[in-house]
Amino acid sequence: MRYDDFRRSDDIEDRRDEGGMGGGGGGFGIPMGGGGLGIGTLIVLGLLGYAFGIDPRILIGGAEILTGGGQAPTYQTDRQSGGQAKRGAPTDEMGSMIAGILGEIDDRWSEIFQASGQSYTGPKIVLFRNVTNGGRCGMAQSAMGPFYCPPDKTIFLDTGFFREVETRFRGCSGNACKFTSAYIIAHEAGHHIQNLLGIIPRVTRLQQQAGSKAEANALQVRVELQADCLSGVWVNREEKKRPGFLEAGDIDAALTTATAIGDDTLQRQATGRVVPDSFTHGSAQQRRQWFMIGYKEGTVQACNTFGGGA
Numbered sequence: 001m002r003y004d005d006f007r008r009s010d011d012i013e014d015r016r017d018e019g020g021m022g023g024g025g026g027g028f029g030i031p032m033g034g035g036g037l038g039i040g041t042l043i044v045l046g047l048l049g050y051a052f053g054i055d056p057r058i059l060i061g062g063a064e065i066l067t068g069g070g071q072a073p074t075y076q077t078d079r080q081s082g083g084q085a086k087r088g089a090p091t092d093e094m095g096s097m098i099a100g101i102l103g104e105i106d107d108r109w110s111e112i113f114q115a116s117g118q119s120y121t122g123p124k125i126v127l128f129r130n131v132t133n134g135g136r137c138g139m140a141q142s143a144m145g146p147f148y149c150p151p152d153k154t155i156f157l158d159t160g161f162f163r164e165v166e167t168r169f170r171g172c173s174g175n176a177c178k179f180t181s182a183y184i185i186a187h188e189a190g191h192h193i194q195n196l197l198g199i200i201p202r203v204t205r206l207q208q209q210a211g212s213k214a215e216a217n218a219l220q221v222r223v224e225l226q227a228d229c230l231s232g233v234w235v236n237r238e239e240k241k242r243p244g245f246l247e248a249g250d251i252d253a254a255l256t257t258a259t260a261i262g263d264d265t266l267q268r269q270a271t272g273r274v275v276p277d278s279f280t281h282g283s284a285q286q287r288r289q290w291f292m293i294g295y296k297e298g299t300v301q302a303c304n305t306f307g308g309g310a
Helices: 039-050 056-066 093-115 160-167 174-196 199-209 213-241 250-260 263-271 284-297
Strands: 012-014 124-128 131-133 139-141 147-149 154-158
Touching (some): 012 093, 093 174, 174 213, 199 213, 213 250, 213 284, 250 284
Parallel strands (some): 124 154
Antiparallel strands (some): 131 139, 147 154
């Protein structure tokens, strides 16, 4: 991926110099009251959350509610950071690339929204190491992977996750990992688009009304697959705006990553078996399929994962 001419966004808060102890609070605790989740379920949910998506603690809390145990997780509002966060586009190579990806994501989605008579405001990205205050979504920890916090309209990202994708998940290799990073960020930005369009609040209400954990999970899968599709829409529009920004192997790298973080792949690695009713992000095949639909079609309308069989 060529990104030298990307517009760098200033909507970055860089907490990587906080030494891994930024936030001084955040206050999320996994509810473990009577009838709580078993440790095996928590491990699986943690692995699925690690495969990037909406705040994985919502998945854990939602599963707890649906099984009748404990209470919904409580989120504290922002506290002062324990270190001095830097605001604006970072100057190091990794930070500059992320700022460039976010800048181009914002520009393309601004064009899409403007064409439909809507206004667009992009998300903020918080970069951190190990752990930091996740605002109204509690404590952000590297083991959770990147996630989007809907009430704060913020993406939390420990940049070490990109190395994990390459070394632990074997989702990419070499120079193509740069585009995999763009795919991951574009996926999280896809959740922001869903938030702006009111999709996340509607799905949250439907999940609260769901009669079973499997039904709530199925809704979450459609949310995640749509975010994959929306990431493909951005790639389509970016390629038209900047012909040549994609390099050989980039799309294959995104598809490899989608395979590596499919629910079936992760469950098989974690437990040796696959339980489709517990999927929250979609299978490897589904994630590849919906990314490619977005990439080929280049429209939001093509990403209607709620319109039929996903």
